[in-house]
Amino acid sequence: MTVGLDLGDRKSVICEVDAAGTVVKRCTLATTRGAISAYCGKRSGCRVVLEAGTHSPWVSRMLEACGHEAVVAHPSAVYGSRRRKKRNDRLDAELLARQGRADVQLLHPIQHRRLQAQEHLTVIRARDQLVRSRTKLINHVRGSVKAQGDRIGRCSAEAFPRKARGQVPREMRIAVFPLLDVIAELTTRIHDFDRQIEAVVVESYPEALRLQQLRGVGALTAPAFVLLVDDPYRFTRSRDVGAYFGLVPRLDDSSDGTPQSRITKAGAELGRRLLVSAARYILGPHGPDCDIRRHGQSIAERGGKNARKRAAIAVARKLAVLLHRLWVSAGHYDPDPLLRRRAA
Numbered sequence: 001m002t003v004g005l006d007l008g009d010r011k012s013v014i015c016e017v018d019a020a021g022t023v024v025k026r027c028t029l030a031t032t033r034g035a036i037s038a039y040c041g042k043r044s045g046c047r048v049v050l051e052a053g054t055h056s057p058w059v060s061r062m063l064e065a066c067g068h069e070a071v072v073a074h075p076s077a078v079y080g081s082r083r084r085k086k087r088n089d090r091l092d093a094e095l096l097a098r099q100g101r102a103d104v105q106l107l108h109p110i111q112h113r114r115l116q117a118q119e120h121l122t123v124i125r126a127r128d129q130l131v132r133s134r135t136k137l138i139n140h141v142r143g144s145v146k147a148q149g150d151r152i153g154r155c156s157a158e159a160f161p162r163k164a165r166g167q168v169p170r171e172m173r174i175a176v177f178p179l180l181d182v183i184a185e186l187t188t189r190i191h192d193f194d195r196q197i198e199a200v201v202v203e204s205y206p207e208a209l210r211l212q213q214l215r216g217v218g219a220l221t222a223p224a225f226v227l228l229v230d231d232p233y234r235f236t237r238s239r240d241v242g243a244y245f246g247l248v249p250r251l252d253d254s255s256d257g258t259p260q261s262r263i264t265k266a267g268a269e270l271g272r273r274l275l276v277s278a279a280r281y282i283l284g285p286h287g288p289d290c291d292i293r294r295h296g297q298s299i300a301e302r303g304g305k306n307a308r309k310r311a312a313i314a315v316a317r318k319l320a321v322l323l324h325r326l327w328v329s330a331g332h333y334d335p336d337p338l339l340r341r342r343a344a
Contacts, residue, residue: 005096164180226327
């Protein structure tokens with residue numbers, strides 16, 4: 001028996017298909033822990049196919065706890081690039097069941113993170129939201145003051161509320177000073193999250209400390225990489241980690257044509273953004289002299305449109321591969337392996 005489970009925010013639709021491809025049962029149940037648990041407990045072990053979404057992490061864990069095989073399908077693999085002309089929850093549940101009955105690999109199943117990793121990753125995502133909110137407020141204040149013919153000098157985000165108070169025009173203080181108070185409060189909350197992340201890393205993720213051997217990979221990028229990957233042995237090759245974070249070009253080869261495509265941008269946007277930020281630091285004026293930096297510089301020196309952007313993406317991809325290799329091998333980082341081999 002193969003079960004297609006189309007998850008909805010309030011209600012979910014179930015379609016059961018037997019080995020002969022016949023629809024045996026259709027039903028609707030509430031998307032709650034009680035309803036899902038009651039349905040799973042009544043059935044013997046079977047394959048349940050569901051689409052990745054907001055509710056799929058906890059539903060898949062509950063299905064596996066009840067002895068079922070949970071297959072979390074990638075949405076783009078289920079429906080393709082074109083939207084079907086005839087579609088509803090009932091048909092979606094049947095489509096999931098029939099695809100799971102035919103071949104699971106056609107669904108490009110994904111692996112959800114462990115519950116502990118998901119909880120700790122929530123802390124990093126919450127901090128990221130605060131940083132983004134603070135950046136938007138700072139940009140708003142700078143733009144408002146600039147529109148009046150004044151400017152606020154360059155400074156760090158932490159020092160911005162203090163420095164801006166003395167540079168805001170008098171007629172704008174009634175509108176800007178409350179925003180400066182909010183920015184200062186956000187900075188305090190961000191520092192609280194930083195201390196919480198450091199404590200979690202020391203207690204539960206010592207491998208993240210090993211990844212910080214690389215200059216540019218700090219106390220935020222390393223734990224985020226560990227939590228987003230979760231299980232390093234899910235990849236047979238370290239090179240696959242670059243594709244996991246969407247840092248490889250799209251593949252659209254046909255006959256003799258090999259067009260140059262943009263990166264896929266698959267996977268977690270947070271991890272890709274942190275890796276690119278670390279790559280920009282390595283390529284920047286304060287970056288360390290190492291093989292990765294020289295690799296990026298050689299790409300940037302080729303010239304052409306967006307050469308520096310391509311160099312940053314290439315370094316970020318190599319950085320992801322290197323971090324995974326250090327994690328699996330538990331080895332020591334050597335910044336100049338090519339120079340050492342050439343010298344030998």
